[in-house]
Amino acid sequence: MSLIKGETGDWEMVIGLEVHAQVSSQSKLFSGASTAFGSEPNTQVSLVDAAFPGMLPVINKLCVEQAVKTGLGLEAEINLVSIFDRKNYFYADLPAGYQISQYTRPVVGKGRLVLDMPDGSSREIGITRLHLEQDAGKSLHDQHPTQTYIDLNRSGIALMEIVSEPDIRSSEEAAAYVKKLRSILRYLGTCDGNMEEGSMRCDCNVSVRKPGGPLGTRCEIKNVNSMRFVMQAIDYEARRQIEVIEEGGTIKQETRLFDSGRGITRPMRSKEEAHDYRYFPDPDLLPLELDGAWVQQLRSAMPELPDAKKARFVSQYALSPYDAGVLVDELASANYFETVAKGRDAKLACNWVMGDLFGALNKLGVDIANSPVKAESLGELISLISDNTISGRIAKDVFAAMLDTGKNAGAIVEEQGLRQVTDTGAIEQAIDAILAKEGEKIAEYRSGKDKLFGFFVGQVMKATQGKANPALVNDLLKKKLAG
Amino acid sequence: MSALTELGLAEARDGLRAKKFSAREITEDHIKAVEAARPLNAYLCETPEKALAMAAASDERLAKGEGKPLDGLPLAIKDLFCTEGVPTTAGSKILEGFKPPYESTVTSQLWRDGAVMLGKVNLDEFAMGSANITSAYGHVENPWRRKGDNHALVPGGSSGGSAAAVAARAALAATGTDTGGSIRQPAAFCGLVGLKPTYGRCSRWGVVAFASSLDQAGPMTRSVRDAAVMLQSMAGYDPKDSTSANVPLPNFEAALTGDIRGMRIGIPREYRIDGMPAEIETLWERGIEWLKAAGATPVEVSLKMTEYALPVYYIIAPAEASSNLARYDGERFGKRVNGDTLDAMYENTRAEGFGAEVRRRILIGTYVLSAGYYDAYYLKAQKVRALIAQDFDKAFESCDALLTPTAPSAAFGIGEKFDNPIQMYLNDVFTVTVNLAGLPGISVPAGLSSEGLPLGLQVIGKAFDEESVLRVGQVIEQAAQFTAKPAFIAGEA
Amino acid sequence: MALDKATVARIASLARIKMGEEEQTRMADELNHLITWIEQLAEVDTTGVEAMTSVVHMKNPMREDKVTDGGIRDKLLANAPNEARGFFTVPKVVE
């Protein structure tokens, strides 16, 4: 448990997260307008989304399916009957004056999500519920000195609001939670998890208490839109609350905004009216009734999710839990690895994917789906290492060339003549030439300075442009030096 | 006056098919009647050019023998239906200048079937009222007068413009909407037939919403047959309305067999309310006798929760309305009254845009949904509503249809009952239960009051059994031989 | 339950309807009458009764996930009291 030191002793954070995840769908939750990102303002708006008089909602079946799949991915209860409610409030980007949401009876009930902590331990975070609701439009406050501009393209897009129990105890755990959730959503294809485009937004409920003590008053930080900001906002907010309490103040339950420029949270300036959303069942929609057999069908068609995949990687490929965890984080990485590892040395494949490949992609700033080196190609490289065609050392150069040219490993090896020298005679020749020059070093070695062995290996490799088989070099050198 | 405006919808249809007259002729006569009826303030918007163009298209089709079910028949449209490019106000200032870029499903089906649009007719603001006095565009006058008294009377509401226009022969028929009695009560007040179909029978898409779980469109006509003909075009499944019922559409006109032998007609005990005028009681008794004479059997049934129906209605309808009307905020359509801040703009727009009754209902609706009150009011009302629906289910175990009066009185004078909202709300005491339970109901003119004003009887049916409702309604119509006419007929006098 | 002027002011603000003191007083009186009248519901025994959630007894219909609408910005903005560069506009909001 990570505690924060205050003047009056240790404090514990209590954090619950509400993640709004945009459902992957072509059209909106209750209208046929497109959900595509980045279009001209108000071009993806139907009269339903703009709440014209007499317009009525009709639900998108795929959005319901996506919510149910996500629920199954969170090992949650699926409610065969759920209700859409209206959440009533006035705002410029909420055309109807209400948001269609689910309040008392959400489509998905209690579930859970397991966090893998860096120290190898795992923590289970409870999921309170998942419900479907409409997104609002967008208000642009910076276009005009006295006017706010309204774009309704987002209005009515389907969101899944995924609410966690207040089980999270640190900002690292909060980030791990968001990361894991995003991973699951992406595995399921129910949300693209793209935080930059607003496909995932996070509200953080934060309070502090003395370890094990009663819960403190919480503040809700709205719309935090990156993993880093989630951590910053929570850490700032917890510190702020501790300071207030230690100075004898009390925490006021309120909604706050995270100012990413200054790294602080502040109360929302818009009139803090006592929220009274006047929820009631939307009379334009009937209760959402799901067919149990249909849910069962979705359940049996569920893909392998990160936790299961990780366990399999550990047992099937003998990877460390840490390595397996990193690989399964993104489905694309896991699939890439499995292609590379298929019929090859899995440990070696893992090292190459997590080390050289990830490093290179990082440097290039591209994701694995757009890797210039395809999985089959990296696999070939590893085969060349395993069958001693090239040495591990040479493989690094081959890999660099693959990145540059996009060519296959085999082609590069042939073109540049990088085949490993396994001809004992040739290696012996090289060794003899070096030993002939280094009489002094030989004497030192023989008088007990073992460390010099590395020097001789280096010299031999240099003389063979790195192509000599290192194991052979070792063997032969040892014999010759032994005299 | 013209003989063509005196025709019923079905008669006019038959006359057009028999080429006794053209769509253009009957439309021109109606356009004149619409102008002549202006003193009633029934029409908010007249669309004569549109009417003539539609009539011309009808004549072309009729000439080729390709006439559609309603070809060439001039209708008035309640100004709660959105009509493409034609101003739609809902009787409210807040929708001043609003021209919908779309056509409601119900009206588009009428035009699909060849009907001709005369214009948009007045109503209580957002359909909230029972006397057509809350319209921002002035009240509507009932074409009827009391015997020997020229005091203007209300046409009933909220479909008061529809009722006045059809009664004054300024339309062959009109669309109405009924949330708590808004088709049936004005029909009764104006000597017309008004049918509220089963909830889900007619699409609500493109109809300005008042209370979504209660609103239902229906026809207002001068005969039961006309109601059947018009319902045929208005009704039908609409995938754009999630509450629209995907059920087969019967041939309503074919249901008018006149044969009700063996039918059991429920007479709800609880509808004999305190203070009901004797002549309403008598009318009801007479109705029972007519049905008996036609071979039906009256059976007493109990609708125990009747007395709670109005309080339930005045929780649920305002609650839904308070939310439905939140979209009128001055941002995307209609009226805007500026303000320094967004909230000031909202508050100014809505204070000036909504009339007193609408403001009152929005407030009551906001109140009953607000934190701490939801369970005591809204949830409680939805539970009692369930009991009201169960009452009907139970009653229908022992009968096939119910017979009741439509309203507790005949049309009253403009200015009467206006000071006390609850007094006004009591107008809907016999009609509102039907909306709460989602059932079909028809009001048929059945006689005159001692003052010479029309009185209606209501037939209530099982869900999606409009056929029985129409069949029994027509038996009453034939027995009542209601031939009286209003004092004001467009083009006369 | 007395519905006072302050309550009227609060719900009028929730409903975004500007209301002067005088109207608040009058409304409080009118609404009180109504509320007292509808409170007769309290006498109905509703133990074990499920609240009505829908009038029609059928499953909520669902549509296929297809783009069938949108691309009508001109129609959308045609009725707007105020617009600029393809946006609806309202008095500036400070968050």
Ligand SMILES: [Mg+2]
């Ligand atoms: Mg939230």
Ligand SMILES: [Zn+2]
């Ligand atoms: Zn939400």
